[in-house]
Amino acid sequence: MRFCILAILLTSGWACTSLNNQHQQETTQNTKTPNIIIIYADDLGYGDVGAYGATELATPHMDQLAREGMLFTNGHATSATCTPSRYGLLTGVYPWRNKDAKILPGDAPLLIDTSQMTLPKMLREKGYHTGIVGKWHLGLGRGKVNWNQHITPGPNEVGFDHSYIMAATQDRVPTVYIENGYVAHLDPADPIAVDYVKNFPGEPTALEHPEMLKMKWEHGHNNSIVNGIPRIGFMKGGASAKWVDENMADTFLVKAQQYIELHKNTPFFLYYALQQPHVPRTPHPRFAGTSGLGPRGDVIVEADWCIGELMKTLEKEGLLENTLIILSSDNGPVLNDGYYDDAVEKLGKHKPAGPLRGGKYSLFEAGTRVPFITWWKGHIQPGKSDALVSQLDILSSLAAMVGSEVRTRDSQQLLAVLMGKSQEGRADLVLEASSRTAYRQGDWVLIPPYKGPAVSAQVNIELGNLPKYGLYNLRDDLGQQNNLAESHPEKLKEMIDSFATVKRN
Ligand code: NG6
Ligand code: CA
Numbered sequence: 001m002r003f004c005i006l007a008i009l010l011t012s013g014w015a016c017t018s019l020n021n022q023h024q025q026e027t028t029q030n031t032k033t034p035n036i037i038i039i040y041a042d043d044l045g046y047g048d049v050g051a052y053g054a055t056e057l058a059t060p061h062m063d064q065l066a067r068e069g070m071l072f073t074n075g076h077a078t079s080a081t082c083t084p085s086r087y088g089l090l091t092g093v094y095p096w097r098n099k100d101a102k103i104l105p106g107d108a109p110l111l112i113d114t115s116q117m118t119l120p121k122m123l124r125e126k127g128y129h130t131g132i133v134g135k136w137h138l139g140l141g142r143g144k145v146n147w148n149q150h151i152t153p154g155p156n157e158v159g160f161d162h163s164y165i166m167a168a169t170q171d172r173v174p175t176v177y178i179e180n181g182y183v184a185h186l187d188p189a190d191p192i193a194v195d196y197v198k199n200f201p202g203e204p205t206a207l208e209h210p211e212m213l214k215m216k217w218e219h220g221h222n223n224s225i226v227n228g229i230p231r232i233g234f235m236k237g238g239a240s241a242k243w244v245d246e247n248m249a250d251t252f253l254v255k256a257q258q259y260i261e262l263h264k265n266t267p268f269f270l271y272y273a274l275q276q277p278h279v280p281r282t283p284h285p286r287f288a289g290t291s292g293l294g295p296r297g298d299v300i301v302e303a304d305w306c307i308g309e310l311m312k313t314l315e316k317e318g319l320l321e322n323t324l325i326i327l328s329s330d331n332g333p334v335l336n337d338g339y340y341d342d343a344v345e346k347l348g349k350h351k352p353a354g355p356l357r358g359g360k361y362s363l364f365e366a367g368t369r370v371p372f373i374t375w376w377k378g379h380i381q382p383g384k385s386d387a388l389v390s391q392l393d394i395l396s397s398l399a400a401m402v403g404s405e406v407r408t409r410d411s412q413q414l415l416a417v418l419m420g421k422s423q424e425g426r427a428d429l430v431l432e433a434s435s436r437t438a439y440r441q442g443d444w445v446l447i448p449p450y451k452g453p454a455v456s457a458q459v460n461i462e463l464g465n466l467p468k469y470g471l472y473n474l475r476d477d478l479g480q481q482n483n484l485a486e487s488h489p490e491k492l493k494e495m496i497d498s499f500a501t502v503k504r505n
Contacts, residue, residue, distance in 0.1 A: 031379065032401065032402060032403060033126065033127065033128070033267040033401075033402050033403075034267065034322050034323055034324045034376060034379075035260075035264075035267055035268050035269070035270075035319060035322060035323040035324070036123070036128070036267075036268075036269045036270070036323070036324050036325075036326070036398065037269075037270045037271075037272055037310075037323060037324070037325045037326070038089075038269075038270070038271050038272065038325075038326045038327075038328070038394070039272050039274065039307060039310070039325060039326070039327045039328075040086075040089070040134070040135075040271065040272065040273045040274065040327075040328060040329065040330060041274045041276060041277070041303060041327075041328070041329040041330070041371075042082065042135055042169075042273070042274060042275055042276060042277065042278035042329070042330055043082075043277055043278045043329065043330070043331060043332070043333055043334055043337070043360055044276075044277060044300065044303070044329035044333065044370065044371060045329070045332050045333025045352035045353050045354070045359065045366065045370070045371075046332065046333075046352075046353055046354045046356050046365075046366060046369050046370055046371060047333070047350075047351045047352050047353050047354025047355070047356070048277070048300055048333060048352050048371070049062045049063065049066070049371045050062070050063040051063045051066030051067065051071055051371075051373070052066075052071075052354055052371055053351075053354050053355075054350065054351075054354075055349070055350075056292075056293060056297075056348055056349050056350035057291055057293060057297050057300060057301070057350055058291075058301065058304075059300065059301070059304040060304065060308070061304045061305070061307040061308035061311065062304055062307060062327060062371070062373070064311075065307070065325060065327055065373050065375045066373050067382060068375060068377070068382055069325070069373050069374050069375030069376065069380050069382065069420075070373065070374045070375075070380050070381075070382075070383055070384070070385050070418070070419075070420040071372075071373050071383075071384045071385070072372035072373065072374070072384075072385050072386075072387070072389055073384065073385070073386050074369065074385075074386055074387060074388045074389065074425065075328060075369070075370060075371070075372020075389050075390075075391075076368045076369055076370065076372075076388075076389070076390045076391065076429060076431070077089075077328065077329060077330055077331050077332075077368045077370050077390075077391055078094065078095055078368070078390060078391055078392050078432065079095050079101075079331065079367075079368065079432040079433065080331045080332060080358075080360055080361050080362055080363070080367030080368050080431075080432065080433035080434065081102075081103050081330075081331050081360065081361060081433065081434060082103060082135075082137050082169070082278075082330045082331060083095075083101060083102060083103050083104045083111065083137050083138060084096075084101040084102065084432060085330040085331055085368075085391065086136075086137060086138055086273075086330060087101045087111055087112065087138060088390075088391060088392045088410075089119070089330075089391045089392070089394060089395075090112065090118045090119050090120070090138070090158070090159075090271075090395075091112060091116055091117065091118055091119075091395070091408060092117070092119070092392055092393075092394075092395035092396060092407075092408030092409065092410060092411030093116075093392075093408055093409050093410050093411075094392065094409075094410045094430055094432070095432060096430065096432050096435065096437050097409075097410075098111070102434070102435065103434075104137060104138070104139050104168060105168065105172065105196045105232070105233060106167050106168035106169075106172035106173050106174055106194065106196070106232070106233050107145055107194050107195075107196055107233070108139040108140075108168075109139045109140070109141055109142050109143050110138065110139040110140055110141065110142070110153050110154060110157070110158070111138045111139045112138055112139075112158045114153050114157045114158060116158070117395075117406055117408055118158050118159040118395075119159070119269075119271075119394065119395045119398065120132075120158070120159030120160050120161075120269060120271070121158065121159035122159075122395060122398070122399050122402075122404050122406040123159075123269045123398065123402065123404075124159055124161065125404060125406075126267075126402040126403065126404050127266070127267060128266070128267045128268060128269045128402075129161050129162075129263045129266045129267070129268045129269070130159055130160050130161050130162070130268070130269045130271075131160060131161060131162035131163065131164075131259045131263070131268065131269070131270050131271070132155050132160045132162070132163045132164070132165060132270075132271040132273065133163075133164045133165070133252050133255045133256045133259060133270065133271070133272055133273070134164075134165065134166070134252050134256075134271070134272055134273030134274055134275060135165065135166055135168075135169065135170075135273040135274070135275050135278075136154070136155060136163075136165040136166065136167060136168070136178075136273070137167075137168045137169055138155075140152075140153075140154045140167055140178075141153070141154070145194070147174055147176075147183055147186075147191075147192040147193070147194060147238070148183070148186065148188065148191045148192060150181045150182060151178060151181045151182070151183070152181050154178070154181055156180055156181055160271070162180065162259060163178070163179065163180055163181075164177060164178075164179050164180075164184075164252075164255045164259075165177070165178050165273075166178070166243070166248075166275065169232075169275075169278060170245065170248065170275050170278055170279070170280055170282075171221055171229075171231055171232055171278070171279050171280055171338065171339075172231060172232045172233050173194050173223070173224055173226070173231050173232070173233035173234065173235035174192055174194050174235050174238065175226045175227070175231065175235065175242050175243055176192065176238055176241040176242055176243060177241070177243055177251070183238065183241050184241060185240050185241045186238060186240065186241040187238075187239070187240045187241070190237045190238060190239055190240065191237050191238070192235065192236070192237045192238035192241065193235070193236045193237055194233060194234070194235050194236075195233070195234045195235075196232075196233045196234070198234065199223070199224070199234045200234060200235075200236040203224060203234065203235075203236050204224075204225055205222065205223055205224060205225065205230075205234070206221065206222040206223065206224075206225055206230030206231075207222045207223075209225065212225050212228065213225065213228055213229070213230055214227075214228030214229065215228065215229045215230070215280055215282075215339055215340070215341065216230075216339065216340040217230045217338060217339055217340075218336055218338055218339055218340050219338050219458045220232060220338045220458075221279075221280075221338045221339060224236075226242055227242065227243075227244060227245055229245060229280050229282070230339075245280060245282035246282050246283070246284050246285065247284065248275055248282070249274075249275070249276065249283075249284060249299070249302050249303065249306055250284060252272070252274065252275065252306075253306045253309055253310065256270060256272045256310060257309070257310065257313045260310075260313050260314065260317060260319070261313070261317060264317045264319060272310065274303050274306065276299040276300060276302060276303040277296050277299045277300050277303065277333075278337070279337040279338055279339050279341070280339050280341070281294075281295035281296050281298070281299045281339075281341050281343070282295070282299070283295055283298035283299045283301075283302050284302060286302075287299070287301055287302040287305070292346070292348070293343075293346050293347065293348065293350055294341060294342030294343055294345065294346035294347075295341045295342065295343070296335065296341065296342075296343040297346070297350070307327070320377050321377050321378055323376070323377075324374070324375070324376040324379070324380075324401075325373075325374070325375040325376065326372075326373070326374050326375075326394065326418075327371065327372070327373040327374075327375070328370055328371060328372045328373070328391060329370040329371055330370075331360050331361075331367060331368065331370070332352075332353060332356075332358065332359045332360045332362065332366040332367045332368065332369070332370060333352035333353055333359050333360060333366065334359050334360035334361070334459050334461060335347065335352070335359075335459070335460070336458075336459055336460065337360070337459055338458075344460075353366035354366075355478050355479055356369055356478065356479065356480075357462060357479050357480040357481075358461060358462050358463070358464055358480075359459070359461040359462075360459070360461065361433055361434055361456060361459060361461055361463055362433055362461050362462060362463050362464045363431060363432075363433045363436055363437075363438045363447050363450075363463065363464025363465075364447075364462060364464045364480055365445070365474070365478070365480060367431070367433045367464070368431050368432070368433070372389065372391075374418050374419070374420070376419075379419065380419055380420050381420055383420050385417065385420060385423060385425075386423065387414075387417045387422070387423045387424065387425025387426075388425040388426045388427075388428075388429060388440065389414055389417055389418065389425050389426060390412075390426065390429050392410050392411045392412070393411050393412045393413070393414045393418075393426070394411070394418075395408050395411040396408060396411035396412060396413040396414075397411075397412075397413055397414050397415040397417075397418050398415070399413070400413045400415045401415050412426055414426070427441065427442070428440055428441040428442075428498065428502065430499075430502060430503070431445075433463070433464060434463075436448075436450050436464070436465075437503070438464065439495060439498065439499035439502065441495060441498055443473050443474045443475040444471065444472070444473055444474070444491065444495060445470075445471070445472045445474060445480070446469065446470070446471055446492070446495040446496065446499055447464055447466055447469070447470035447471075447472075448469060448496075448499075449465075449466055449467055449468050449469055450464070450465040450466065451465065452465040453465060454466075466483075468485060469485040469492060469496070470483050470485060471483060471484045471485040471488060471491065471492050471495065472484065
C-alpha cells in the first residue's frame with residue numbers, strides 16, 4: 001500500500017514535471033514561431049491612418065494596432081507601385097534587379113522564379129502553413145493562360161499552401177477570384193477569355209457604351225465593362241465567376257477568417273492583401289458615404305473595419321497572444337487613379353501623404369514611405385520607432401525569429417528593430433518608382449536626374465523627375481522642399497559614390 005502511494009506520488013510528480021516541460025517547450029515554441037499575419041493595404045498613404053496623423057478619417061482598428069504595437073515612422077515599401085513592392089516583400093530582393101518587375105497586366109506570366117526563395121517558402125520549411133488571401137499582382141502561368149483550367153504556376157508554386165486571390169488589380173481583368181489555381185464558381189459552359197490587346201467581337205467596351213457605366217473612367221480604364229465598371233483589358237465569358245466589387249472586402253475577409261480558423265492549430269502565415277483603397281473604390285453599401293471623403297475614404301473605413309473583424313476572429317480563437325501582425329501598404333496614396341470617384345472633390349482637409357511630398361508613382365518620400373506597424377501582444381511593447389526599415393527586411397528578420405538560416409540578397413535581418421528592441425535600422429535603402437531609383441542614407445536622400453514630367457498629368461502627383469540631382473535632408477526637411485545639391489557639393493558626391501557602390505553590389 002505504502003509502495004503504491006509512493007508510486008502514485010512519484011508518477012504524478014513525474015507527470016507534473018513532464019507537463020511543465022511540455023508547457024515550457026510550447027511557450028518557447030510559441031515565442032519563436034507565432035502565427036504571422038501580414039495585412040497589406042493597396043495604395044494606403046502615410047497620412048491615411050489616424051495613428052499617422054489623419055484627423056479627417058477614423059481608422060480605430062489600425063490605430064489600436066499602432067497604439068499597442070510599434071509604429072514605424074520610417075517604414076518603406078520597396079517601390080512606389082504595386083508589383084515591384086510585392087516582389088520585394090515576398091522575395092527579399094530589390095525589384096529593380098528584375099527588369100520585369102513593373103506594374104503587370106492581368107495576363108502576365110508569374111514574375112517570381114519558382115526556384116527562388118520566398119517568405120512563405122522559408123516559413124513553410126519551418127513548419128508553417130502558408131496562405132494568401134487578396135491581391136496577387138505578381139503574374140500567373142507561363143505565358144498564354146487558359147483561365148478555364150488549372151492556372152499554374154502561381155502563388156501555390158512559390159510557397160503558398162493555400163491561395164484565394166484576384167489575379168492582378170480590381171481594375172484589371174479577369175475580374176474573378178482564383179482559388180488554388182482554379183477560377184472560383186466558373187461554369188465550364190461559359191468559359192473565360194482574356195486579352196490585353198484586342199476586344200472580343202460583340203463584347204461592349206466603355207469607349208463604345210458609356211451608357212452602361214455606373215462609374216466613369218477619367219483616364220485609361222475604358223476596355224471591358226464588368227458590374228457597370230470599366231476595366232483595363234478585355235474579357236469575355238465567366239459570368240457566374242465574376243466578382244461583385246461591392247462585396248469584395250467581405251469576401252476576402254471571410255476567406256481570411258476561414259483560413260485562420262482552419263489552421264489555428266499549426267503555426268500559420270497569412271498574407272492578407274487587402275484591395276483597398278486602390279481603384280475602383282467600391283465600398284459595400286454599409287460603408288458608402290460613411291467617411292464624408294467620398295469612396296476613397298469609405299473604403300479606408302471599410303478596410304479598417306475588416307482589420308477589426310479579423311482581430312475579433314483571433315480573439316475568438318484564443319490566438320491574440322500568439323500572433324505577430326505586420327500592417328503596411330504596397331505604395332503611397334493617389335487620388336485620381338483613372339476614375340471619377342470624388343476622391344479629389346471630397347478630399348477636404350485630409351492629407352493622404354501626411355507631411356510627405358509626392359505620392360504613388362513618385363520618387364519623393366510619399367511614394368514608398370507608408371504606414372508600417374508591428375504588433376504582438378506581450379512580445380512587442382507599445383512604442384514608436386524612427387529606425388529606417390523596408391518591407392524587404394521582413395523575410396530575413398522573420399527567418400531569424402523562426403530559427404531559419406535563410407537570408408536573401410537585399411533583406412536585412414532587423415528582427416530586434418521590428419520587435420521594438422533596437423532602434424538600429426538600415427544604414428541605407430534604394431527607393432524605386434516605376435524603374436527609377438533614388439538613394440537614402442541616414443537622413444539624406446539623393447534623387448538622380450530623370451527625364452519626364454515633373455508632375456504626372458494623369459494623376460497630378462509630383463513624380464520626382466528632376467532636371468538635376470536632388471539632395472534632401474529629411475531630418476530638417478521631411479517635405480523635401482530644399483534641394484541641397486548645390487549648397488552641399490561634398491555630400492552630393494559622397495551620396496552619388498555610395499549609390500553607385502550599392503547598385504553594383
Ligand atoms: C496604372 C493604372 C492605375 C493602376 C496602376 C496599378 C491606368 C491609366 N492606370 O497603369 O489605375 O491600376 O496601374 O496600381 O491604367 S498598383 O497599385 O497595382 O501598382
Ligand atoms: Ca498599390
